[in-house]
Amino acid sequence: MSSPLLDWFAPCPRGLEAPLAAELDEIGDRHVDNAPVPSGALSVGAQVPGGVHFRGSWVAGMAANLHSRIASRVLLKIAQGQYRNEHDIYDLTHRQRWKQWFTPNQTMRVDLTAIKSPVKSLEFTTLRVKDAVCDRLREVAGARPSIDTAQPDVRVFAFLTANECTLYLDTSGEPLFKRGWRLDKGAAPLRENLAAGILRLTGWTPGTPLFDPMCGSGTFLAEAAQTALDIAPGMERRFGFEKLKPFQPMTWQKLREAAFQARNAAFAAQPDLNIFGSDISGDMLEKARANLNRAGIPRLMLKQLDERNMTPPTDAPGILIANPPYGERIEVRRRGPRGEIRDTGRFRREDEEAFERAQPDPADTEFFISLGNALKQRFPGWRAYVLTSDRKLPGLMRLRESTKTPLFNGALKCRLFRFDLIAGSVRNRPAGDQPAE
Numbered sequence: 001m002s003s004p005l006l007d008w009f010a011p012c013p014r015g016l017e018a019p020l021a022a023e024l025d026e027i028g029d030r031h032v033d034n035a036p037v038p039s040g041a042l043s044v045g046a047q048v049p050g051g052v053h054f055r056g057s058w059v060a061g062m063a064a065n066l067h068s069r070i071a072s073r074v075l076l077k078i079a080q081g082q083y084r085n086e087h088d089i090y091d092l093t094h095r096q097r098w099k100q101w102f103t104p105n106q107t108m109r110v111d112l113t114a115i116k117s118p119v120k121s122l123e124f125t126t127l128r129v130k131d132a133v134c135d136r137l138r139e140v141a142g143a144r145p146s147i148d149t150a151q152p153d154v155r156v157f158a159f160l161t162a163n164e165c166t167l168y169l170d171t172s173g174e175p176l177f178k179r180g181w182r183l184d185k186g187a188a189p190l191r192e193n194l195a196a197g198i199l200r201l202t203g204w205t206p207g208t209p210l211f212d213p214m215c216g217s218g219t220f221l222a223e224a225a226q227t228a229l230d231i232a233p234g235m236e237r238r239f240g241f242e243k244l245k246p247f248q249p250m251t252w253q254k255l256r257e258a259a260f261q262a263r264n265a266a267f268a269a270q271p272d273l274n275i276f277g278s279d280i281s282g283d284m285l286e287k288a289r290a291n292l293n294r295a296g297i298p299r300l301m302l303k304q305l306d307e308r309n310m311t312p313p314t315d316a317p318g319i320l321i322a323n324p325p326y327g328e329r330i331e332v333r334r335r336g337p338r339g340e341i342r343d344t345g346r347f348r349r350e351d352e353e354a355f356e357r358a359q360p361d362p363a364d365t366e367f368f369i370s371l372g373n374a375l376k377q378r379f380p381g382w383r384a385y386v387l388t389s390d391r392k393l394p395g396l397m398r399l400r401e402s403t404k405t406p407l408f409n410g411a412l413k414c415r416l417f418r419f420d421l422i423a424g425s426v427r428n429r430p431a432g433d434q435p436a437e
């Protein structure tokens with residue numbers, strides 16, 4: 001599985017394309033250029049909404065799967081062509097040499113995403129892609145693969161624009177945010193790759209104090225501590241490429257061994273992690289402890305504490321990161337007139353708009369005023385980052401943000417607000433800017 005060079009696409013949560021491109025570049029420098037097997041280079045290509053293109057050998061694809069904290073998957077591009085209708089898509093798919101990738105004895109599933117595509121039915125087009133793969137395999141290998149939508153051996157992705165169809169093979173299998181360490185979920189856990197991307201957006205680097213005062217199941221803590229301890233995010237899981245025909249187990253074994261050695265070297269150096277978490281809920285802290293344990297992280301300092309009473313865990317200022325419990329209140333507000341929960345998965349636009357207009361309830365207001373006060377009074381010199389779907393949050397906290405970065409937590413549009421808590425004189429909102437009390 002070394003050369004030739006192949007085209008890859010790594011999807012990611014929207015808003016994290018630039019951090020993912022930077023991460024892939026680092027993976028290239030660190031794990032592909034220095035791979036223990038001949039590997040070529042990894043060159044990062046265009047960033048598009050929701051992902052980053054890159055080029056490289058199979059080693060680059062495997063290294064991206066093993067080491068990327070931000071990508072949701074790593075897809076191998078196998079064909080691209082113009083189309084006008086479903087027949088053209090069938091023909092393009094049917095022309096591909098599927099037999100070189102997998103056998104008819106393996107199960108598969110097809111997924112299709114489209115932007116501005118003229119096709120009438122995405123379901124029908126997905127079926128045509130599936131038929132084309134099955135027909136081709138039956139013609140050349142004498143049998144067709146079975147479909148398994150739950151746990152397929154092989155996943156084929158089709159991506160349609162207005163006139164172009166791209167076919168990908170998924171090399172990840174389960175999405176990459178499933179690292180294998182999370183069994184205890186807690187109330188509203190962040191996806192691991194969103195947390196990792198946010199950490200990168202904050203500019204945090206290992207050794208700098210990091211404090212999550214509403215740590216929940218410990219996602220930020222686990223991602224940061226694994227980074228500091230050089231624990232590859234994919235070390236404990238399996239990948240889709242292991243089921244593809246070109247898979248070379250020896251090469252993969254060498255990449256994994258190199259990752260284990262890097263982790264052992266980092267542990268031997270006994271770094272001072274300087275990573276701290278607290279939460280008001282003892283149950284959540286138990287879940288966080290269990291998750292951190294499974295993620296291979298030695299005991300971190302976790303404290304049961306109301307954010308109102310929080311104090312800096314270190315003398316030196318650092319980075320505070322928080323994902324307050326606003327999302328759970330959104331769920332409550334999304335109940336229908338008779339209290340029924342509506343649209344728990346995807347929210348309806350009118351619900352979104354009604355929510356945007358809604359005034360914060362008194363409990364929210366009190367919570368965020370005290371969070372703002374705690375930051376202003378006790379965290380001079382720190383940089384605080386708060387992820388929320390509520391764009392009025394800086395007003396509620398009586399603080400002015402330095403930056404705000406739009407991000408998507410699943411389908412929910414969020415913002416990552418940055419507050420610079422300047423020692424001596426906090427950047428408060430001017431009086432006229434403050435919401436009425």
Ligand SMILES: C[S@@+](CC[C@H](N)C(=O)[O-])C[C@H]1O[C@@H](n2cnc3c(N)ncnc32)[C@H](O)[C@@H]1O
Binds near residue numbers: 187218220323
């Ligand atoms: C959205 S969850 C955070 C999820 C976390 N980022 C994760 O990935 O698991 C919000 C957390 O805030 C905690 N919390 C709520 N009120 C709090 C308070 N007053 N002080 C500290 N933590 C609080 C909840 O227990 C919950 O764990």
